[in-house]
Amino acid sequence: xxxxxxxxxxxxxxxxxxxxxxxxxxxxxxxxxxxxxxxxxxxxxxxxxxxxxxxxxxxxxxxxxxxxxxxxxxxxxxxxxxxxxxxxxxxxxxxxxxxxxxxxxxxxxxxxxxxxxxxxxxxxxxxxxxxxxxxxxxxxxxxxxxxxxxxxxxxxxxxxxxxxxxxxxxxxxxxxxxxxxxxxxxxxxxxxxxxxxxxxxxxxxxxxxxxxx
Amino acid sequence: xxxxxxxxxxxxxxxxxxxxxxxxxxxxxxxxxxxxxxxxxxxxxxxxxxxxxxxxxxxxxxxxxxxxxxxxxxxxxxxxxxxxxxxxxxxxxxxxxxxxxxxxxxxxxxxxxxxxxxxxxxxxxxxxxxxxxxxxxxxxxxxxxxxxxxxxxxxxxxxxxxxxxxxxxxxxxxxxxxxxxxxxxxxxxxxxxxxxxxxxxxxxxxxxxxxxxxxxxxxxxxx
Numbered sequence: 018x019x020x021x022x023x024x025x026x027x028x029x030x031x032x033x034x035x036x037x038x039x040x041x042x043x044x045x046x047x048x049x050x051x052x053x054x055x056x057x058x059x060x061x062x063x064x065x066x067x068x069x070x071x072x073x074x075x076x077x078x079x080x081x082x083x084x085x086x087x088x089x090x091x092x093x094x095x096x097x098x099x100x101x102x103x104x105x106x107x108x109x110x111x112x113x114x115x116x117x118x119x120x121x122x123x124x125x126x127x128x129x130x131x132x133x134x135x136x137x138x139x140x141x142x143x144x145x146x147x148x149x150x151x152x153x154x155x156x157x158x159x160x161x162x163x164x165x166x167x168x169x170x171x172x173x174x175x176x177x178x179x180x181x182x183x184x185x186x187x188x189x190x191x192x193x194x195x196x197x198x199x200x201x202x203x204x205x206x207x208x209x210x211x212x213x214x215x216x217x218x219x220x221x222x223x224x225x226x227x228x229x230x
Numbered sequence: 231x232x233x234x235x236x237x238x239x240x241x242x243x244x245x246x247x248x249x250x251x252x253x254x255x256x257x258x259x260x261x262x263x264x265x266x267x268x269x270x271x272x273x274x275x276x277x278x279x280x281x282x283x284x285x286x287x288x289x290x291x292x293x294x295x296x297x298x299x300x301x302x303x304x305x306x307x308x309x310x311x312x313x314x315x316x317x318x319x320x321x322x323x324x325x326x327x328x329x330x331x332x333x334x335x336x337x338x339x340x341x342x343x344x345x346x347x348x349x350x351x352x353x354x355x356x357x358x359x360x361x362x363x364x365x366x367x368x369x370x371x372x373x374x375x376x377x378x379x380x381x382x383x384x385x386x387x388x389x390x391x392x393x394x395x396x397x398x399x400x401x402x403x404x405x406x407x408x409x410x411x412x413x414x415x416x417x418x419x420x421x422x423x424x425x426x427x428x429x430x431x432x433x434x435x436x437x438x439x440x441x442x443x444x445x446x447x448x449x450x451x452x453x
Contacts, residue, residue: 068310070450092316100307102314104239106246111239118235119315145246161311 018078018093018168018200019043020065025074026224027060034060036224037074042169047191047201047214051229052221058204059098061221062173065202066096092120095167097158097175105147109133109157112146113164120165132160136186151178159187170194170201176210188212232317236325237332243302244333250298258291258337259344266348273349277417280349281408284341285367288334289404291341292371293396295333297389299326300379309383309449319446323376327441331372338364351415359414366430367407373437374399380448406430 020042027035034057042048042065052058063069065076067083067090076083078090096102103112110129117125133142136156141149146157155178162170175187192214194201203215218229244251265283273279303309312322342360346352352360378395382388406426413420 066314068313088316088318090316091314094314096310096314098307100310102307102311104243104302104308105306106243107239111242115235115239116311116315119232119312119317 019080020090020169020200021077021080022061022065022226023074023077025061025064025071025076027057027064027069027072029060033224035064035071035221038221038224038226039074040065040219040226042200042202044168044198044200045195046216047195047203049210049215049218050202050204050221050226051206051218056221057224058221059173061226062096062098062171062202062204066094066171067091068096092165093168095162095165095170096173097162097171098173099177101146101154101158103146103154103157103161106145108143108145109138109160110142112157113160116161117164122165125164128164129160132163133157136160137182152180152183155179156183156186159190163190168199170199171204172201173204174206175203176205184210185212188214191215232321233324233328236312236322237328240299240302240326240329241332244298244329247298254291254294254298254333254337255340257294258287258341261287261290262341262344262348266345270348275417276349276351277415278412280345280351280415281411281417283349284338284345284411285404285407287341287345288338289371289397289400291337292334292375293389293393295337296330296375296379296392296396299330299333299376300383300388300392304383313449319449320442322449323380323441323445327372327376327438330376331368334368334371335364338368356414356416359420360411363407363410363414363427363430366427366434367403370403370430370434370437371400373434373441377437377441377445377448380445400433402429403433 022038022040024037024039025035026037038061050058060069064071067087078086083090110126113129113132114125117128122128130142133139136159138153138156141153146154159175176184191201191203191212195214220227220229262283265286269279303312375396378392382391406429409423409426412418413423
């Protein structure tokens with residue numbers, strides 16, 4: 018899947034956040050998006066994830082406007098952001114099984130348990146996530162993002178709250194994405210993040226995406 | 231079946247929120263008690279007053295339930311995850327509507343015996359008729375309410391907007407429910423008001439059809 022953002026603009030209350038941001042995400046790439054606070058990284062990620070419509074410009078998936086194939090595109094995207102996008106009163110297994118079944122998976126429970134084990138959460142798999150620490154919650158968020166074995170993984174500050182083992186797990190996920198010829202968009206302040214698998218770094222400056230050398 | 235998966239999830243969330251359930255139960259029971267005191271102690275037309283009481287209480291309790299239902303998707307951004315699942319938007323709507331229907335039906339089953347005791351109305355003989363009226367009314371309430379709850383999500387005055395939208399839209403359903411319940415409880419011949427069943431059924435179908443047409447656009451415009 019090749020996803021292209023073309024000349025995307027977005028304003029909030031007349032304040033321009035994105036002013037013609039363009040970016041192409043191709044298979045095998047792990048793209049690191051950097052930029053100062055308030056530069057529009059999260060807004061850009063939400064637009065790429067099809068959660069937020071741009072005011073102008075468009076998102077193309079394999080040269081087809083995303084609006085023409087929204088459900089398929091969404092099923093192919095894994096998205097982890099600041100907000101957990103989970104039901105806090107449910108357990109990790111219940112959350113993951115629910116979202117897996119929504120996406121049409123018949124063995125959602127098995128996939129959920131597999132991911133929870135991978136992120137070291139098997140002991141907490143049946144406890145409501147409302148009382149989880151930030152780091153534990155972040156691991157469940159990552160499990161949800163990986164649930165459908167996404168072709169494009171968008172991680173917005175995935176390292177927040179994670180311990181060393183969690184950071185390592187994220188980096189392993191990114192390495193696997195690259196190895197399998199899939200795509201990842203990583204938004205993280207720390208330039209050292211990514212565990213050496215980043216193929217390209219871009220910066221959001223003045224609402225536009227610039228290549229970094 | 232996507233809608234069943236969504237319905238089960240919403241019901242599970244309702245059941246785990248003991249504080250919400252307690253508030254809903256106490257609030258609706260209190261309304262029946264207050265209205266029965268206001269109309270009493272000697273009821274001039276118990277069937278009419280009882281019908282008005284049970285449906286007024288259910289309307290206000292329903293707003294509380296629908297508000298909670300829309301909060302479920304707002305908390306922690308879970309609504310975004312629903313959209314990202316790529317599931318059919320109408321199936322998501324249907325699941326939420328069925329969960330809201332089940333919640334409102336539970337409230338009705340709590341209020342029905344309370345109202346019957348306070349006003350001394352109703353017997354087991356007319357119970358199927360009253361339950362049928364309730365089913366028609368609650369399908370409409372859930373169908374329109376779930377759509378409007380989605381419309382109000384993300385707005386600051388969402389509870390206010392929900393009530394403002396719901397009340398005028400549901401007037402035909404409330405009038406039908408009150409008139410038919412009144413008739414079944416012996417206040418008037420049922421044959422005289424049975425046309426309201428058709429009005430309620432049309433409102434139910436209209437609510438569901440409108441949602442089938444608009445729900446996806448409403449969800450996508452929520453940002």
